[in-house]
Amino acid sequence: MFILSAQRLSGTQVFRRLAEGCTGYSVSSGCRQRRRCCPGAPQRPRRVRVNALQLQSGLADPLDPKSEAEVREHLRSNSPAERALGINYARYLDESTRYDILLEMMEDTDPQVRYAAVTQLATVGSHDRQRTLKAVRKILWNTEEDASVRAGAADVLGGLRFHEAFPDLEKLFHESKDWVVRFSIIAALGEMGVREAFPILVEALHANKEPLVQLAAIGALGELGDERARVYLEPLVNSSDASIVERARFALDALDARGSERT
Incomplete structure (x- = not known):
């Protein structure tokens, strides 16, 4: 499993690691037992093939760049x-060509391939932000879509800071069961850094039946930089759960850093 250090990973980086196959989550670098820091945490669906996800995420980098023709030959494969x-x-192609390829492959028949495409969209989605937003929203609101692909779409909205998509994320958070x-x-x-998100993050902070969501909320409150978060974060440093303590300390450090920047 991955051991995810709170000192090094932001909330979305944690998600990306989880999506790449992490079966448990720990923000304590000393935790060596599988899922020790979040007992009862649900397992990620296993129908995504880890080897392909590692390839698309850059964990196992291809040896040599290829031409567009060679890339498209791979994309036409039955596999x-x-x-x-x-x-x-496609990462080695020019931005415009790569962007078009990713949007095309987001319509693939296989969820593994759609996931690979949508997660990489975060790196080139600014090429045409309106087109990107439309494509990502289509995935986000497709209730038949694989949960990991929809989660990847939400990640793109955060990474590219689509503030106008805040209502989408707010609504889906309350409607989704995944x-x-x-x-x-x-x-x-x-x-994303939208101050209007504060109430949702506080709500998620009390998601006791979803420990990973709860931990994400702690980190997100720190990233958001809203001083109102202190009243919720400071008591958590006395938690009996080491993972919550570590994440809360990291979030408070992030708030301190934001405060220093403002002064």
């Missing part, structure tokens, strides 16, 4: 893993 590999190779979608929304709201 989802080959198509995901093609998406990874913990991974709710987790990603909370992480995205922290990174």
Whole structure:
């Protein structure tokens, strides 16, 4: 499993690690037992093939750049893993071509491939922000879509700071029953930096039946930089849960850093 250090990872980075196959979550670098810091945390659905996700995320980088023709040959393959590999190779193409390829592959028949495409969209989505927003919203509100793909779409909105999509994330957070979608929304709201998100983050802070969502909320409150968060975060440093203590300290440090920037 991944051990995710609160000192090094933001909320959305935590989600990306989870999406790449993490079966448990710990913000305590000393925790070595599987899922020790969040007992009862749900497992991530296993129908996504980790090898292909590692390829698309850059964990296993292709050896040599390929031409557009070679990339498209991969994308035409009958194998989802080959198509995901093609998406990874597309990183070496020019931004406009890569952008078009990612939007095209977000319509693929396989959720593994759609996930690979949507998560990479965060790096080039500013090429055409309105087109990106339309494509991501389509995924976000497709109730038939795989939860990991919808979560990836929420992550894109946070990473590219689509403030105009705040109502979408707010509504979906309250409607979705998928913990991974709710987790990603909370992480995205922290990174997005919309002050209106504060009540949702406080609500998620009390998601005791979803420990990963709760931990994401702690980190997101720190990222948001709203001083009102102190009254909720400071008591958490006395928690009996080491993961909550670590995350709360990190969030308070983030608030302190924001305060120093303002002065």
